[in-house]
Amino acid sequence: MNEEVKPEKIRCDACPVMCYIADGKSGACDRYANHDGALVRLDPLTIIHGTSQKLVPFMKDGEPSDWDGDIVKGERPFVTAVGAGTTYPDYKPAPFIVSQEVDGVDMVTIVTEGIFSYCGVKVKIDTDRHIGHERDVVWVKGEPIGHVMTSEYGSKMLSLGGVEHLTGGTKKEGRVTCDALLRLCNREAVEVGIGEGDHLTTVVIEAGKPPIINGAPERLMRVGCGSATIGMFAKQWQGHADDVVVVDDHITGVLSEHEAGKQLDVPPTGIKLLGRRSTPGRYFQVAQPGTGWGGTDIDDPLKILGPFNPKVAWEGLRLLMVSTTGEQFAYYELDAELSPQPLPMPETLVKPTELIAENCEPSTCSVLFMGGAGGSLRAGVTENPVRLTKSVKESLTHVSCGGAESYVWPGGGITVMVDVLDMPTGSFGYVPTPALVAPIEFSLRVSDYQTLGGHMDEIRSIASTKEEGMRTVNPNAHGHDPMSRDNYRWSKNESTK
Numbered sequence: 148m149n150e151e152v153k154p155e156k157i158r159c160d161a162c163p164v165m166c167y168i169a170d171g172k173s174g175a176c177d178r179y180a181n182h183d184g185a186l187v188r189l190d191p192l193t194i195i196h197g198t199s200q201k202l203v204p205f206m207k208d209g210e211p212s213d214w215d216g217d218i219v220k221g222e223r224p225f226v227t228a229v230g231a232g233t234t235y236p237d238y239k240p241a242p243f244i245v246s247q248e249v250d251g252v253d254m255v256t257i258v259t260e261g262i263f264s265y266c267g268v269k270v271k272i273d274t275d276r277h278i279g280h281e282r283d284v285v286w287v288k289g290e291p292i293g294h295v296m297t298s299e300y301g302s303k304m305l306s307l308g309g310v311e312h313l314t315g316g317t318k319k320e321g322r323v324t325c326d327a328l329l330r331l332c333n334r335e336a337v338e339v340g341i342g343e344g345d346h347l348t349t350v351v352i353e354a355g356k357p358p359i360i361n362g363a364p365e366r367l368m369r370v371g372c373g374s375a376t377i378g379m380f381a382k383q384w385q386g387h388a389d390d391v392v393v394v395d396d397h398i399t400g401v402l403s404e405h406e407a408g409k410q411l412d413v414p415p416t417g418i419k420l421l422g423r424r425s426t427p428g429r430y431f432q433v434a435q436p437g438t439g440w441g442g443t444d445i446d447d448p449l450k451i452l453g454p455f456n457p458k459v460a461w462e463g464l465r466l467l468m469v470s471t472t473g474e475q476f477a478y479y480e481l482d483a484e485l486s487p488q489p490l491p492m493p494e495t496l497v498k499p500t501e502l503i504a505e506n507c508e509p510s511t512c513s514v515l516f517m518g519g520a521g522g523s524l525r526a527g528v529t530e531n532p533v534r535l536t537k538s539v540k541e542s543l544t545h546v547s548c549g550g551a552e553s554y555v556w557p558g559g560g561i562t563v564m565v566d567v568l569d570m571p572t573g574s575f576g577y578v579p580t581p582a583l584v585a586p587i588e589f590s591l592r593v594s595d596y597q598t599l600g601g602h603m604d605e606i607r608s609i610a611s612t613k614e615e616g617m618r619t620v621n622p623n624a625h626g627h628d629p630m631s632r633d634n635y636r637w638s639k640n641e642s643t644k
């Protein structure tokens with residue numbers, strides 16, 4: 148086999164693909180290259196400059212700054228795994244194991260770009276609009292890459308990626324899934340199709356940006372469900388309307404029947420809502436889900452009303468119908484036949500309706516990377532990988548991703564979840580196996596590292612990293628400091644050194 152390989156090519160062993168790379172060329176993932184016969188990592192090591200010092204956003208363009216590596220001036224740096232390289236094929240220690248003294252404690256950070264075959268993203272889309280039924284398939288370029296999960300309060304949720312799509316389907320499915328995950332994690336826009344046939348919806352997802360649903364950018368996240376909206380704004384409507392209906396796909400509220408209306412002595416109006424009555428003034432399933440009023444499929448709100456009760460209703464009854472974001476509204480008065488007739492909205496109801504919209508937050512897409520730290524990653528930290536897992540569970544080791552705070556799931560293994568907007572730009576890469584490459588750092592006391600069987604001979608000082616060629620970024624808006632003693636159990640019950 149080797150005879151066929153041109154002599155100028157070198158072999159990259161940073162992932163199972165094992166590319167042969169010619170001089171001046173890069174490998175299949177564009178992360179490693181052959182420079183004059185030497186294998187080099189193309190992206191610079193990323194260091195967060197001045198953790199616990201400043202609360203300013205990451206540099207947008209990711210250009211290297213002129214930090215000179217000086218760690219003596221109180222501007223404590225943190226070496227992230229972005230640009231660090233991997234531990235493949237597993238027996239190698241992590242590429243950077245760096246020590247520094249933090250508030251009198253000798254700390255060490257083990258830094259690796261993990262190859263995550265088991266990973267995906269959870270997407271939260273702030274919208275009332277129906278984007279798909281629970282369990283509907285999410286498509287990109289005709290390939291299934293995930294599905295719709297349980298809706299949350301005011302938001303739709305998607306689960307994308309995962310090992311079944313990356314490795315369990317066709318080669319194309321794996322490639323398309325990996326590419327979509329990579330772009331989402333690196334904060335790029337990805338258009339997905341949800342469902343199929345007559346209920347196919349297109350959504351453009353981009354971390355930190357409003358979703359674009361069927362070509363229309365979403366503006367607002369609802370202030371609450373229809374019932375909650377009734378409760379919140381009942382007083383504003385009092386005296387200006389005889390009844391108010393807040394149209395919502397999940398829980399439509401009716402002021403005159405709702406407990407809020409009762410407590411404010413709003414009299415019955417004889418109104419009849421279609422749909423399933425849950426409790427007084429709260430109705431389920433008044434219409435089908437859709438992209439109309441309050442996430443229903445209706446454009447005419449009167450479609451959800453039955454005839455008014457003639458024994459209770461009266462001519463001239465004032466009725467406001469409004470959606471949960473206040474973006475859609477209509478005003479009616481009953482005629483002599485007790486039929487609602489549309490009229491211009493009275494001035495006294497304009498402000499209360501605007502108040503609903505004012506109380507809505509901007510609609511946005513949140514993208515959370517989720518992955519499991521596998522054997523290779525953990526072996527890069529210690530020869531006894533299970534000890535690392537235990538150390539994380541015992542809060543002796545703190546896990547961060549690109550310096551950002553990560554949530555470590557309970558139970559076995561080290562399964563982390565992190566908001567991609569908290570991480571430096573360009574944190575993610577891929578390998579064509581296919582799998583995502585994501586930064587992960589483990590920080591702990593040097594003494595604890597020794598106890599768990601760490602690669603002690605590989606520890607180097609943080610000052611030595613300045614020779615590597617690096618980019619420096621500022622801490623993210625949350626200013627998470629992986630080295631803060633608050634992250635560690637020992638800070639709570641002992642004085643340390």
Ligand code: SF4
Pocket residue numbers: 159160161162163164165166173174175176177178179578579
């Ligand atoms: S795809 Fe894998 S083997 Fe090829 S250059 Fe990238 S890390 Fe190296």
